Amino acid sequence: MQTLKVELAERSYPIYIGEGLLANPQCFLPHVAGKQVAIVTNETVAPLYLAQLEQALAGRAVISVVLPDGEAHKNWETLQLIFDGLLKARHDRRTTIVALGGGVVGDMAGFAAACYQRGVDFIQVPTTLLSQVDSSVGGKTGINHPLGKNMVGAFYQPKAVVIDTASLRTLPARELSAGMAEVIKYGLICDEPFLGWLEASIEPLMGLDPQALTEAIARSCQAKADVVNADERETGVRATLNLGHTFGHAIETHMGYGVWLHGEAVGAGTAMALEMSMRLGWIDQAARDRGLRLLLRAGLPVVPPAAMGADDFLRHMAVDKKVLDGRMRLVLLRRLGEAVVTDDYPQETLRATLTADYAAIAAQLRGK
Amino acid sequence: MQTLKVELAERSYPIYIGEGLLANPQCFLPHVAGKQVAIVTNETVAPLYLAQLEQALAGRAVISVVLPDGEAHKNWETLQLIFDGLLKARHDRRTTIVALGGGVVGDMAGFAAACYQRGVDFIQVPTTLLSQVDSSVGGKTGINHPLGKNMVGAFYQPKAVVIDTASLRTLPARELSAGMAEVIKYGLICDEPFLGWLEASIEPLMGLDPQALTEAIARSCQAKADVVNADERETGVRATLNLGHTFGHAIETHMGYGVWLHGEAVGAGTAMALEMSMRLGWIDQAARDRGLRLLLRAGLPVVPPAAMGADDFLRHMAVDKKVLDGRMRLVLLRRLGEAVVTDDYPQETLRATLTADYAAIAAQLRGK
Structure with missing residues (x-):
């Protein structure tokens, strides 16, 4: 224990x-x-x-x-x-x-x-x-x-x-994957060594190895506890825990609660946050692909629903709690292991992110 | 201001x-x-x-x-x-x-x-x-x-x-009286000088004199703020603010919400708390009557509903929040200006309080 x-x-x-x-x-x-x-x-x-x-x-x-x-x-x-x-x-x-x-x-x-x-x-x-x-x-x-x-x-x-x-x-396999979306998130936002550990341990984790699970859960809880300690009421750094969630909530809302699992929506949303961070020049394509590949190995979707256009996303994102006085704040990656919350980005980068061809990116990564 | x-x-x-x-x-x-x-x-x-x-x-x-x-x-x-x-x-x-x-x-x-x-x-x-x-x-x-x-x-x-x-x-006159029940309460539970001031000022207050009102409201808020400061989450002394409320809530519940105003129920409940404190030998009859008389001058009922018997009270009081692990705690007066919260009283004193002849007591006070 x-x-x-x-x-x-x-x-x-x-x-x-x-x-x-x-x-x-x-x-x-x-x-x-x-x-x-x-x-x-x-x-x-x-x-x-x-x-x-x-x-x-x-x-x-x-x-x-x-x-x-x-x-x-x-x-x-x-x-x-x-x-x-x-x-x-x-x-x-x-x-x-x-x-x-x-x-x-x-x-x-x-x-x-x-x-x-x-x-x-x-x-x-x-x-x-x-x-x-x-x-x-x-x-x-x-x-x-x-x-x-x-x-x-x-x-x-x-x-x-x-x-x-x-x-x-x-637990159904689909829900295990959904949970892994959050585990991977901690590596991405604040713990690059943990990201490396996950890349090395993803098979035992998906196979429910008790020791690997205990370690992954403990490190995830510790990461979250550290962030929460620093900012209990989510005025600042705590918002970085929402990596992938603003995009993800839009998916859940649009598709109707329960059609996509929360973690699945966060998986696709994290893919979108990786894409946007790359388009802003903050991470390179290799870093984006490292994130996407881990999500794929955990059995997660990295492609938003085909039925959703950019306007669908923008409409649903506007009622998200991250909107303060009408400005849309997003959680993005400055580098793997460091997230920032920002509303300082060109609107066209957001739109390009919402309309990127994730299916093609995923196909390419699967092919590698 | x-x-x-x-x-x-x-x-x-x-x-x-x-x-x-x-x-x-x-x-x-x-x-x-x-x-x-x-x-x-x-x-x-x-x-x-x-x-x-x-x-x-x-x-x-x-x-x-x-x-x-x-x-x-x-x-x-x-x-x-x-x-x-x-x-x-x-x-x-x-x-x-x-x-x-x-x-x-x-x-x-x-x-x-x-x-x-x-x-x-x-x-x-x-x-x-x-x-x-x-x-x-x-x-x-x-x-x-x-x-x-x-x-x-x-x-x-x-x-x-x-x-x-x-x-x-x-504000309707009935609601003004209901509010005075809480004002009087502060005098009774923690501020004997305020009780004296109220006895001297009850006519201007009921006549809506702005200066008297400002003073009464400020002293009431200060009394409550002092108690709340000392005990924000109501684990101890704050419960004294519920003088008359356990009896009063039983009246409100039994009669149906809105039939008695909250303050009216608190008025009658305070009369019952005064009565019980006297029966426990903590205050004398003169003190009880001083409290009852002020309640009457504020236009408040001091007689519980004729329709309610002791068992009605006990049944409704048992779901009140003051019940901890099944023991019924009551707010009573150690003296005018000092309340205590206690479950240390003989059950027969509570029952005698619930069945006392408040109509007769009130008639006697009105006759004086």
Whole structure:
């Protein structure tokens, strides 16, 4: 087991990473202050892991709330199921909400914890690679609005994050790839040596080697924790974590939530950010191709949907949270291992990026 | 104009109190960081004060969202109207939400500000006495759930609070009395000299004398700010602000939201807290009667609804937030000017308090 500590003064918390942690009471009980616990999970994860977790929490008054699965349900109506469950079981302000599942469950359970009686304790048990390396660090919680993703939410920190690498064995291959998009991102934005390690380790990682996974997850969480430490409320450097996300959110919104996985959209969005960074002359073609090749080896799309034109992107990007007072800020790469957030670029470079022939680039790289 | 400063480190903010402040741009513009402003108000307040406030904000891109009036609308559906308005007008993370109205508008607009894109700036312009002395200080925001009041919300601080005493001229007499319940509360829980001042000033206050109002509001806000400063997240002394509220919430829940005004329920609830404190031997009958008499002179009910029995109270009080792990904590008076939060009392004293003959006590006091 590896343990990281996310340092946020009185809101600091540990991240435990290892095989079989779901069944280990010592990962949970020190972080449960009251007698009541509410496990929030979904109908896919519940049959796989709920009993194990309930076992680890034996001795507490545990209820479980099983949500429908999927991003399409990341809305107020589903959130309401959590509040209903808590209130019907008369959970008070000292209850602890445990999120068991992927990013959607974590975001909703975390937002419920942030809002229930104006804030109760919260433990994250992310069961997908994406949520393990992304949403379990940083305190972002929330739900979608018909007019935009994650438009309603809160910054709210968990008391602990428990990552059981064994839970990845039941994860569909497509979702494993989607999670790798975020892992690769950390290498690209702030850790060039990690990028090299990933290039050397991508096969064992995709083959679910537990040690490789623990290392990749720990380094990803550490990278994110370092950035979050430096900038908890995302006014500056934290925005670099959104590499590929502004383009990616536009893809998700345009295609409809759930058609592309979030990580898949981030993969294609990262390809676009690499392309634009090259077109600005910040990275050379070899660096762009190094990034693209790793994305391809992780099984990720590097080509945006054929159905989307430049205007589609621009329209959807304009409601993204990175728009401040109407100026569109993008996360781009100054070099591999260093990202910048900037709105200082020629509009025609953005348009050229949106209309570049990614299919041809990918075909060429696959051919090499 | 009086200016108080609520000290909360980097979240400190000023409270401006005086006649005609609604029309004063200098109370607002220094606290508006971006170009976009969203005024949230309701259908009762909008015709009275919206144009004036828009005038004070001239030069910014201002939208307004007009909600239906009343506690019955303090729910997710109404909150959604705020998010819809913000997203349709493409307000970004630097927008400022201005709450123009009473406590319901302030709670909802504040919660919307806490949640919109995980938190945007927020200015409160409370137009009722209750919201001026209570909800404008302390950062409590939220909405009701069918199973309980204020069960979903956030602690979220405004950038400034602007209190225009002139807005009380359009306030119904019943709501003025309701606001006085909270003013009197501050005297009872932490400021015996203020209680004496109120006994001497209750007639000018009820007659809307601007100077008396400014003084009463400023001292109330200061009292609350002092308590909030000491305990921002309500783990200890802050709970004393709930004097009369546990009983009062039970009345509101039982009668249905909006039948009794919140302040009226707090008035009767405070009478019950006085009664229980006397029955515990902590205050004498003269002290109880001093409190009751001031409540009566402010036009407040001191008799709970005839329809409510002890079991009704106990049932509704059990889901109140003051219940920790099943123990019912109450705010009571150790003496006039000093409140305590305790679950250390004989159950039969609580039951005797719930079944006391308040109508007879009130009749006797009115006869004196």
